[in-house]
Amino acid sequence: MKHLLSIEQLSKAEIEAILDRAESFAEVSRRDIKKVPTLRGRTVVTLFYEASTRTSASFELAAKRLSADLVSVKAAGSSVDKGESLKDTVATLSAYDPAAIVLRHPYAGAAQMVAGWADASVVNAGDGKHEHPSQALLDVYTLRRRLGSLEGKRIWIVGDVLHSRVARSNLIAFKAMGAELTVCGPPALIPRGLEQLGCAVTHSLDRMGEADVVYALRLQHERMRESFVPSLREYAAHFQIDSRRLGRKQLLMHPGPVNRGVEISGEVIDSPQSLIAEQVAAGLVVRMAILYELLAAGDEEPAPALGNGRATPIGQPA
Amino acid sequence: MSATKLEMRAGESANLLLRGASVLDPAAGIDASHDVIVRDGKIAELAAPGSAEAGELEVIDAEGLHAFPAFFDPHVHLRTPGQEHKEDIETGARSAAAGGFCGILAMANTEPPVSEPADIEALLAGARAAAAVKVGFLATVTRAMRGEELTEMASLREAGAAGFSDDGLPVRSASILRRALQYQRLCGGTIALHEEDPELSGSGVMHEGAVSAVLGLDGVPSISESTMIARDAAIAGYEEGRIHVQHLSAAESVEAVRAAKAAGVQLTCEASPHHLCLTDEKVRSLDPHRFKMNPPLRTEADRQALVEGLRDGTIDCIATDHAPHAPEEKEVPYEQAAMGVTGLETAFAALHTHLVLPGTIELGLLVDRLSVAAGFFEVERPSLAPGSEANVALCDLSARWTAGEDGYESRSSNSWCDGEELTGRVLMTLAGGQVAYRLRSFSMGVAA
Numbered sequence: 001m002k003h004l005l006s007i008e009q010l011s012k013a014e015i016e017a018i019l020d021r022a023e024s025f026a027e028v029s030r031r032d033i034k035k036v037p038t039l040r041g042r043t044v045v046t047l048f049y050e051a052s053t054r055t056s057a058s059f060e061l062a063a064k065r066l067s068a069d070l071v072s073v074k075a076a077g078s079s080v081d082k083g084e085s086l087k088d089t090v091a092t093l094s095a096y097d098p099a100a101i102v103l104r105h106p107y108a109g110a111a112q113m114v115a116g117w118a119d120a121s122v123v124n125a126g127d128g129k130h131e132h133p134s135q136a137l138l139d140v141y142t143l144r145r146r147l148g149s150l151e152g153k154r155i156w157i158v159g160d161v162l163h164s165r166v167a168r169s170n171l172i173a174f175k176a177m178g179a180e181l182t183v184c185g186p187p188a189l190i191p192r193g194l195e196q197l198g199c200a201v202t203h204s205l206d207r208m209g210e211a212d213v214v215y216a217l218r219l220q221h222e223r224m225r226e227s228f229v230p231s232l233r234e235y236a237a238h239f240q241i242d243s244r245r246l247g248r249k250q251l252l253m254h255p256g257p258v259n260r261g262v263e264i265s266g267e268v269i270d271s272p273q274s275l276i277a278e279q280v281a282a283g284l285v286v287r288m289a290i291l292y293e294l295l296a297a298g299d300e301e302p303a304p305a306l307g308n309g310r311a312t313p314i315g316q317p318a
Numbered sequence: 319m320s321a322t323k324l325e326m327r328a329g330e331s332a333n334l335l336l337r338g339a340s341v342l343d344p345a346a347g348i349d350a351s352h353d354v355i356v357r358d359g360k361i362a363e364l365a366a367p368g369s370a371e372a373g374e375l376e377v378i379d380a381e382g383l384h385a386f387p388a389f390f391d392p393h394v395h396l397r398t399p400g401q402e403h404k405e406d407i408e409t410g411a412r413s414a415a416a417g418g419f420c421g422i423l424a425m426a427n428t429e430p431p432v433s434e435p436a437d438i439e440a441l442l443a444g445a446r447a448a449a450a451v452k453v454g455f456l457a458t459v460t461r462a463m464r465g466e467e468l469t470e471m472a473s474l475r476e477a478g479a480a481g482f483s484d485d486g487l488p489v490r491s492a493s494i495l496r497r498a499l500q501y502q503r504l505c506g507g508t509i510a511l512h513e514e515d516p517e518l519s520g521s522g523v524m525h526e527g528a529v530s531a532v533l534g535l536d537g538v539p540s541i542s543e544s545t546m547i548a549r550d551a552a553i554a555g556y557e558e559g560r561i562h563v564q565h566l567s568a569a570e571s572v573e574a575v576r577a578a579k580a581a582g583v584q585l586t587c588e589a590s591p592h593h594l595c596l597t598d599e600k601v602r603s604l605d606p607h608r609f610k611m612n613p614p615l616r617t618e619a620d621r622q623a624l625v626e627g628l629r630d631g632t633i634d635c636i637a638t639d640h641a642p643h644a645p646e647e648k649e650v651p652y653e654q655a656a657m658g659v660t661g662l663e664t665a666f667a668a669l670h671t672h673l674v675l676p677g678t679i680e681l682g683l684l685v686d687r688l689s690v691a692a693g694f695f696e697v698e699r700p701s702l703a704p705g706s707e708a709n710v711a712l713c714d715l716s717a718r719w720t721a722g723e724d725g726y727e728s729r730s731s732n733s734w735c736d737g738e739e740l741t742g743r744v745l746m747t748l749a750g751g752q753v754a755y756r757l758r759s760f761s762m763g764v765a766a
Contacts, residue, residue, distance in 0.1 A: 087649050107651035108534055109604030128653060129534030168534055192537070193528030 323478030359751020400429030499559030
């Protein structure tokens with residue numbers, strides 16, 4: 001695999017291969033020395049055109065744990081502010097001969113375009129409302145650890161699907177892993193024709209009790225001004241996931257950042273059913289696995305381990 | 319006396335003999351092999367194949383080739399004044415000639431928009447200096463396309479404006495459109511309408527449907543177009559004005575036009591080659607170069623409704639909406655890219671490939687729909703009947719070529735066909751009695 005641009009490009013087997021790799025990095029993360037030499041001497045560029053905490057931090061840390069040299073560029077404060085185009089920015093960064101470019105961009109297809117311009121492997125860290133494949137992979141990883149398998153599991157995705165790249169990538173990924181999907185939200189926030197992704201669509205939480213997993217999406221405050229919903233209060237009254245609606249055996253997920261008291265109530269965020277913190281932790285090992293898969297998988301020659309000079313199979317539990 | 323004016327560069331009149339061409343001009347009732355004799359820029363005679371004396375005429379071996387009345391495009395963007403880095407009158411007219419067009423009408427959404435009589439005069443002078451085919455210019459309906467006040471329509475017509483259009487934008491105000499249609503009684507001039515409800519379109523960049531749902535792109539619903547057509551047809555009917563609806567894209571729009579025509583509204587309409595050949599499935603590639611335009615590509619059902627409308631006459635003509643853009647305006651993510659694709663050089667070949675070869679429409683229908691629009695703007699329709707001015711597209715229907723393989727005559731390369739293999743090619747174009755174009759590799763046979 002040269003690039004990770006979308007979940008759509010991945011087969012179930014490819015998804016599982018990345019998750020298996022992530023499991024081995026989870027083992028590495030429990031060691032005292034959490035670093036492996038896999039990408040020593042290679043450069044990873046993270047290029048973020050949008051605000052991000054989780055995704056940027058975990059990709060940066062993932063690159064460092066793999067011993068890559070990291071160049072972290074945020075659009076704000078860079079030459080992008082001076083009007084440099086994406087194409088020219090990528091050409092500039094490509095001059096440093098990076099092995100990978102991790103791109104977050106506010107518009108769909110940006111990562112795909114960059115993949116056409118750059119020699120580096122490109123990782124889509126979110127493109128507009130289109131896809132966020134590393135998020136979907138870490139969510140599948142988190143669920144797989146908890147449930148063993150997603151086969152036949154019922155997952156409800158609740159909230160603002162229209163504006164959510166997470167919803168799109170997760171629908172495709174959960175579906176590929178055999179889950180049964182229902183999407184629920186106010187009509188104006190569910191895109192027309194979404195059923196074609198193979199999910200049921202409903203506008204009521206009445207039947208949410210059937211779900212094994214409830215995945216809540218972020219509702220941005222500006223959606224009211226555009227009349228997608230009349231008010232946050234009305235939204236919360238109909239669609240908020242709270243302890244009254246969430247059954248004791250149901251798992252709760254959210255991609256973050258959370259609007260406490262809007263799409264999800266404070267008490268369920270902190271409940272044992274909530275996987276939100278596990279999702280964040282999974283983000284690191286899954287992103288290590290993604291970089292490994294794109295940059296190191298297939299390398300015949302094992303790199304020497306740090307310190308003792310003994311060859312250690314990288315990413316395998318020692 | 320107000321009339322549409324077209325201008326082109328003066329040059330040598332053509333004197334040619336197209337030996338043994340298959341001549342097809344449905345409007346003139348011609349469908350047979352002939353020696354086409356062009357003398358002093360006119361169709362002098364259609365003689366029996368092989369019978370004509372060459373004399374001084376340049377002889378072109380047209381055996382196996384088709385001669386059509388050259389095409390007329392009522393909807394192109396020449397980006398002049400103000401955006402000559404995308405196109406100018408010379409390159410746009412050359413692009414038209416390469417596509418077999420003898421005449422084109424340029425839209426007025428330039429920078430600044432064409433709103434003053436002096437603008438029309440200057441543009442016509444520009445065409446006189448540089449255009450290989452006849453070029454006419456529409457003026458805006460409202461001053462600077464702001465949608466607030468009417469332009470001086472009568473003076474614009476006196477200067478030669480071919481009609482009026484705020485294309486690129488709808489005439490948002492129903493009352494302004496009504497005033498324009500009232501004023502039309504005084505000065506004539508078809509009002510060409512870009513039909514779109516800006517509020518329903520919102521921030522849409524592609525058709526709203528299953529594909530936009532998957533891609534996470536904001537959608538433009540079909541009703542954005544059809545509701546405005548219904549509104550404007552009602553206003554035109556009430557004022558007994560004459561409108562031309564531009565670039566139909568949706569099945570609902572074809573229905574709205576059908577209903578308006580049945581109600582007796584004086585209305586003509588056009589569809590573009592890309593809407594007749596492609597669907598929003600293409601947008602899955604997220605390639606803005608070839609597949610981002612306004613109105614957007616819609617579904618297969620919409621495409622079929624357009625083809626059916628073309629067949630039954632609901633859609634009167636084909637117009638390319640040739641919309642050149644510079645590379646840097648397209649080398650950006652889909653949502654940020656400029657809307658529009660070029661189409662003059664590939665229109666005939668693409669429609670021949672996509673619709674005629676599979677048997678969806680007849681060749682004669684295509685030829686008719688590509689040349690009929692002249693009449694909607696008071697321009698004489700290109701004809702191959704003897705005595706007519708020589709406006710001829712000479713085509714090889716079996717030639718296979720790849721769009722863009724030798725670059726484009728247009729200054730821009732955002733063709734929706736770019737890289738596609740097409741069957742059927744324009745070899746030579748006569749426009750206004752002059753040779754406007756010859757394909758470089760098309761060797762001129764001299765009679766043995």
